[in-house]
Amino acid sequence: MTSTTAKAATTLIEQELVLARGRALNNRLAKAALSEALADDQGRVTDKLVRIWQRWSEDSGCGLLITGNVMVDGDYVAEPGNVVVVPGRDDEGLRRWAAAAKAGGNQVWMQLNHPGRQGNALASRTRPIAPSAIAGNFPGAMRPRAMSEAEISATIWSFAQAAATARDAGFDGVEIHAAHGYLISQFLSPLSNQRDDHWGGTLDNRMRFALAVVSAIRAAVGDDFPVGIKLNSADFQRGGFDEDESMLVAAALVGAGIDLIEVSGGTYANPVMVGASASTQAREAYFQRYAERLRTVTGDVPLMLTGGFRTIEAMEGALADDACDLVGLGRTLCVTPSAGALLLSGQSPEQPVGSHELGLRPLIGLVADVRQLDGMLDVQWHTDQIHRMAAGRNPDPHRPWYLALATALRRNGLGALTRRRR
Helix, strand or coil: CCCCCCCCCCCHHHCCEECCCCCEECCCEEECCCCCCCCCCCCCCCHHHHHHHHHHHHHCCCCEEECCCEECCCCCCCCCCCCECCCCCCHHHHHHHHHHHCCCCCEEEEEEECCHHHCCCCCCCCCCEECCCCCCCCCCCCCCEECCHHHHHHHHHHHHHHHHHHHHHCCCEEEEEECCCCHHHHHHCCCCCCCCCCCCCCHHHHCHHHHHHHHHHHHHHCCCCCEEEEEECCCCCCCCCCHHHHHHHHHHHHHCCCCEEEEECCECCECHHHCCCHHHHHHCCCCHHHHHHHHHHHCCCCEEEECCCCCHHHHHHHHHCCCCCEEEECCHHHHCCCHHHHHHCCCCCCCCCCCCCCCCHHHHCCCCCHHHHHHHHHHHHHHHHHHHHHCCCCCCCCCCHHHHHHHHHHHHCHHHCCCCCC
């Protein structure tokens, strides 16, 4: 566990956290990445994106804010409205974003991502690429093209360039997205990576891409710029990336000099990151048991635990049990943008009201996987709340599910409902 700076604090979440490279966070609350989908059609920063980030910075109370997934390659985009980092383009927009996102005295990190086979057909310019030509088992999935050696090298360099651009724009660090079935997660999983070269097969080979990205970013940004990673505890799919493999990858990342590991899990084929069993929901922290195991191999590298937290009691418990050093807040900040500040003052933020599950379930189940669509709908419902705040309005916790479904169809087309596109 990392050291803390002494200060008067009545709760653990109020304590400062000093990261390995000397950057101090003013408390133990972090805003986890939430895809804002507010860039223009070229992937550039907009006034709406700046507005919502200034609100989160000034109101959230979190010591660390992490942006939604920023694309490192404009040819491959996860969804319409993703920001795309192109070195030398939109530098002023990125600087405005960074300045607004830390106006409240917090730190802000840019999350870097490549969607791989989860690229969106309406937003990307070409067929998705992935470690292997295997389509994902989620709505709208298209069979990707297997990456060449040259494309793998170019993608690693894209992550490094994006990190250096973020640093130069004023962001305080970066987080590499290696979870939720995106490209780095695809390299790690034997279900999506069936290559027979040195990028696939054994776990050492499957983790090679993630380690190469970390190494390239570190070389590009230097030794004093924080680099974190979001890592799956498991895919939660039979034969996929599991907890034992995840612990070995985490140990290798620690050896590579990573500064923070955020624990998550699942993919869009099994979206446990946006829902859980009743027993897991009752104990709130979806991935705490895994985080407690992970601590045995990560040593002094801070752990951030995101998913399911609702009460200060559960957050304090996770910190007291040394399961994590940072508590990640995600969807709560879409409904109550001041959630962290309320928690720090001993109050409870408002939680979403109503169902975020599809209606007409028997009928829709004839043509689609309802559980996967529930996960998609939950994400879209919260994205709609972000868009309300970006437009200068307040969240609507009573927004019905069918309006979120209409938004999803408008943004992603009918492919959002189909079982698979090959």
